Amino acid sequence: MRPAGQTALLEAARQEFAERGFGSASIRNIAARAGMSLSAMYHYYSGKQELLLALLNEGMDKYFTAVAAALEAVDTADPADRLAAVVAATTRFRGEHAVRSNLLLLEDRSLGPDGLESYRRRQVEATNLFRDAIEAGISSGVFRTPYPEEARRGIIAMCNAVAQWYRPGGPLSLDELIDRHVALALTLVEYRPQWSRRAP
Secondary structure, three states, X not given: OOOHHHHHHHHHHHHHHXXXXXXXXXXXXXXXXXXXXXXXXXXXXXXXXXXXXXXXXXXXXXXXXXXXXXXXXXXXXXXXXXXXXXXXXXHHHHHHOHHHHHHHHHHHHHOOHHHHHXXXXXXXXXXXXXXXXXXXXXXXXXXXXXXXXXXXXXXXXXXXXXXXXXXXXXXXXXHHHHHHHHHHXXXXXXXXXXXXXXXX
């Protein structure tokens, strides 16, 4: 558990970056939003770069926790179940955490070289959640697409875009959107479930 001051500071930074963008965000505004002095803020973080990296890592932690919970609820030996769980968890996360997601998707460009290198490793880990499920489906013969990498990119782009356009209270509920995304993802990988004839 973080100290309350640190939690308030991260939330203040998230709102400041979301409203102004990293480049225009003011460290003084962040401290003021958190209800603390600059010197108190520097007790936790050395500046905007460190705050941004902390926010991105916090967002990634929450995302991986959400996906892990979704995977625990399905048969992970079934590639279709695995892919559906990852797609559902990602779509839900983007829909429920739009501000956090847009920082994850857009503000990595503002990281310095050291922070960017460590964050890229986490992005690869997130990408592999989709890639591993698709490769397993190709290997087992239940996914028939001849273009697995293009399918993966299309599925990820579809899920990530939710943070930019989806709004609660619109004509489509998040659960309905998740169902559509899972169906579309399985269509993109050309899912063909195995079927074997059982003796009567």
